[in-house]
Amino acid sequence: MQNAKENQIAQCQECHLLINVEEDVKRQRCPRCFTRVYFRIPRSLQKTWAFLITAMVMMIPANFLPISTLTSTGTSTPDTIMSGTIALAKSDNLGIAIIIFIASILVPLFKIIGLMLILLSVQNKIFITPKRKLLLFNAIHWIGKWSIMDLFVISIMVAVINRGNLLSVDVGYGATCFGLVVVLTILAAESFDTRLIWDLNHKNERK
Structure with missing residues (x-):
């Protein structure tokens, strides 16, 4: 056919x-x-790999640089994503800590690893059935719409807690890097042409 x-x-x-x-x-x-x-979308694989590799690089400062700095009575306390999650869990906010951990750490990793598996499969490096690849891509594409939720949480937190010189929250460089990870993974998903999945399957069927 x-x-x-x-x-x-x-x-x-x-x-x-x-x-x-x-x-x-x-x-x-x-x-x-x-x-x-x-x-097919021109240079789809090259564009997707470029966005994906850049997102992987940005994951490092996003997780190790402070995402916010709390200043209270002249004392500044920086928090990374993980340290902030642990602090929330210790302060009886386990539900919020779980949500932030999933949205800020697990979801970006899932998107990066998932796209990487799809790309390697399309390039015939590993074998994944076309239907599973498409289901995985659709999940990544759907999750991408909600990935920027953490940035809204940070902005709301800054607006609510900021009280001048006595108590204030400043957004750190980690938040900027995390925002870039979100945007880059979305661009990676948008630049990938899903028809490449079926092209490979069609070639294998003809063999």
Whole structure:
């Protein structure tokens, strides 16, 4: 069975119109929105790897640099994501500590490792069935919509606790790095063309 690419059918990335490509696809434009048409997103794997590797690098300062600094009566106490989570757990806020631990540590790791497995599988480095790859990607894509929740928590905490010179909370560099991790993982998921999953499966079936 031939796929859409073999039948010279492409989909516009902007308006999603199906187009019958009768000439060189590099010169083809969508008749509805005039966007350049490609069978697959150009350099999808390279872009996804670039965003993913950068996100992995940013995970280090995001977890080891202070995400916030509490200043009380002239004494400053910096907190990383982990130290803040432990402090919440010790102060009888176990529920909030679990939520922050999942959203700030487990979720970014899940997204990075999940995307890495998908990319390695598409490049034929490891074997994962196409349906499982698609389920994993859909989970990553859905979770990405909620990944920025921690930044809202930090901003609300700063607004509520800030009381001038006696008690104040300042956002640290760790929060900036964490925000970059969130954005980079979202960009990595958006730049990945899921049709590459089925291209590999189709090639294996033909063999």
